[in-house]
Amino acid sequence: MRGLWTTARVKAAEDRVMARVPAGSLMRRAAFGVATVALEVLAGRRRVGLLVGAGNNGGDALWAGYYLRRRGVSVAAVLLDPPRAHAEGLAAFRRAGGRVVERLVDVDLVIDGIVGLSGRGPLRPAAAEHVAHLDAPVLAVDSPSGVDPDTGAVDGPAVRAAVTVTFGCLKPVHALADCGDVRLVDLGLGAELAGPDLLELEVSDVGAAWPVPGPTDDKYTQGVTGIAAGSATYPGAAVLATGAAVLATSGMVRYAGAAAEHVRSRWPEAICTGSITDAGRVQAWVVGPGLGTGLGAEGVLRAVLEAGVPVCADADAITMLANNPDLWDARDPDTPLVLTPHDREYERLAGKVGDDRVAAARRVAEKFDAVVLLKGHATVVAGPDGRVLVNRARTSWAATAGSGDVLSGLIGALLAAGVDPLLAAGCAARVHVLAAELAADGAPIPASSLLASVPDAIRAVRPLSSP
Numbered sequence: 001m002r003g004l005w006t007t008a009r010v011k012a013a014e015d016r017v018m019a020r021v022p023a024g025s026l027m028r029r030a031a032f033g034v035a036t037v038a039l040e041v042l043a044g045r046r047r048v049g050l051l052v053g054a055g056n057n058g059g060d061a062l063w064a065g066y067y068l069r070r071r072g073v074s075v076a077a078v079l080l081d082p083p084r085a086h087a088e089g090l091a092a093f094r095r096a097g098g099r100v101v102e103r104l105v106d107v108d109l110v111i112d113g114i115v116g117l118s119g120r121g122p123l124r125p126a127a128a129e130h131v132a133h134l135d136a137p138v139l140a141v142d143s144p145s146g147v148d149p150d151t152g153a154v155d156g157p158a159v160r161a162a163v164t165v166t167f168g169c170l171k172p173v174h175a176l177a178d179c180g181d182v183r184l185v186d187l188g189l190g191a192e193l194a195g196p197d198l199l200e201l202e203v204s205d206v207g208a209a210w211p212v213p214g215p216t217d218d219k220y221t222q223g224v225t226g227i228a229a230g231s232a233t234y235p236g237a238a239v240l241a242t243g244a245a246v247l248a249t250s251g252m253v254r255y256a257g258a259a260a261e262h263v264r265s266r267w268p269e270a271i272c273t274g275s276i277t278d279a280g281r282v283q284a285w286v287v288g289p290g291l292g293t294g295l296g297a298e299g300v301l302r303a304v305l306e307a308g309v310p311v312c313a314d315a316d317a318i319t320m321l322a323n324n325p326d327l328w329d330a331r332d333p334d335t336p337l338v339l340t341p342h343d344r345e346y347e348r349l350a351g352k353v354g355d356d357r358v359a360a361a362r363r364v365a366e367k368f369d370a371v372v373l374l375k376g377h378a379t380v381v382a383g384p385d386g387r388v389l390v391n392r393a394r395t396s397w398a399a400t401a402g403s404g405d406v407l408s409g410l411i412g413a414l415l416a417a418g419v420d421p422l423l424a425a426g427c428a429a430r431v432h433v434l435a436a437e438l439a440a441d442g443a444p445i446p447a448s449s450l451l452a453s454v455p456d457a458i459r460a461v462r463p464l465s466s467p
């Protein structure tokens with residue numbers, strides 16, 4: 001797992017390290033790292049432009065310009081706020097033969113030192129004007145300017161980076177927003193940084209957590225997944241959610257609901273019944289996709305919440321819980337619940353998501369004592385214990401009708417197998433993103449194609465040496 005630390009924590013750690021190392025040494029180390037990556041990106045080309053803001057981020061850029069000059073690179077700098085430009089950095093840059101210019105022209109690479117960890121809000125107009133005219137790739141210092149370093153939110157003009165060089169540790173922006181290729185320069189903060197604020201699962205974490213059958217397993221021992229989804233109007237949601245559970249793990253899937261005939265004809269291996277009361281025992285329920293919100297659906301949701309097994313509540317189940325708070329009373333407080341809202345469903349539960357998606361997911365996780373998976377290009381999974389996993393998609397092909405039904409089926413299968421609910425939601429999100437990528441391969445896909453790629457996505461995360 002990769003840890004991510006919020007800017008307040010990073011600044012505090014940097015201050016403690018700075019108190020015991022020579023003045024300016026951290027900045028020089030950071031800037032040397034920027035120059036090293038810049039040389040790699042330049043691959044022999046020799047013209048660099050700097051966009052230099054008023055703070056230490058601009059100082060890093062100027063010092064990087066100094067190191068690049070020493071390697072014979074031609075470097076020009078635009079100072080966005082000349083009186084506040086980093087004094088030592090600017091002096092070193094000029095000494096090494098760096099030029100201060102009004103505008104960047106004919107450069108092979110731009111170094112964005114406009115604003116870093118203290119940046120808030122979009123680029124100011126003068127910076128935005130320079131950025132709008134760039135035609136060279138951009139290397140962002142610490143984070144792309146105009147993108148909020150703590151939330152990844154973009155609310156106006158911002159830098160689009162091909163590569164970001166960051167220092168000390170990763171910050172939330174590096175997992176929540178597009179920073180291009182992210183490179184980390186060690187500043188020796190390690191001992192000063194306690195546990196991270198957010199975590200990002202790596203492929204190996206997902207592979208290690210994904211349940212596979214062992215020699216002593218049979219179809220019951222691996223956890224039976226129950227799917228309470230679909231309706232006469234929306235049978236497809238039942239077919240997709242059941243299919244995802246069938247493909248995610250071995251063992252057994254039970255379907256209960258009005259789409260039993262549709263599900264049976266598509267997934268003959270699922271045990272299908274028309275009603276939840278006839279469903280038999282399961283180790284986790286998925287409830288909600290395509291279920292409707294009428295009295296019958298409420299009865300199903302109540303039965304699932306009372307069943308005493310982990311539940312993944314999605315789509316109409318979230319809407320019912322938002323509209324009828326009495327339904328919460330059916331829940332066994334000791335049984336894990338995973339809620340998987342998109343932004344509009346979130347709004348029904350707890351008001352607008354806002355710019356800080358991590359804080360939003362945390363609020364609802366705490367309020368309902370549940371794991372909350374907030375969907376989107378960057379999926380945020382928050383646990384009631386304060387742990388947060390983030391998972392950013394590299395493409396947006398999953399933004400297609402029915403893809404959420406697939407996700408809930410994956411989560412349900414992992415819950416039934418006994419995976420920790422936060423990890424279950426995080427691993428499912430990761431495999432879902434990968435399945436979308438593999439299925440799309442550059443062209444739009446229906447959710448059924450995403451579903452068909454689930455086995456390939458699981459193969460891709462599993463350890464190579466495993467059977």
Ligand SMILES: NC(=O)C1=CN([C@@H]2O[C@H](COP(=O)(O)OP(=O)(O)OC[C@H]3O[C@@H](n4cnc5c(N)ncnc54)[C@H](O)[C@@H]3O)[C@@H](O)[C@H]2O)[C@@H](O)CC1
Binds near residue numbers: 026055117141146
């Ligand atoms: N603290 C340290 O030990 C180190 C800091 N380093 C660098 O220092 C940076 C942080 O520097 P600072 O705290 O001086 O602040 P920044 O350089 O991030 O920002 C400078 C100022 O820009 C203004 N600003 C805020 N949002 C803006 C926006 N959207 N558009 C334009 N201007 C805006 C604010 O007045 C802010 O104080 C890090 O990102 C990193 O690049 C590195 O040198 C490594 C060591």
Ligand SMILES: Nc1ncnc2c1ncn2[C@@H]1O[C@H](COP(=O)(O)OP(=O)(O)O)[C@@H](O)[C@H]1O
Binds near residue numbers: 374401405
């Ligand atoms: N822009 C995007 N990039 C990547 N994934 C996305 C994007 N928008 C939505 N998704 C993902 O697609 C799925 C959509 O789920 P949902 O909105 O519930 O759809 P449905 O109800 O039609 O099944 C979620 O997993 C979500 O994270």
Ligand SMILES: [K+]
Binds near residue numbers: 143
């Ligand atoms: K920057």
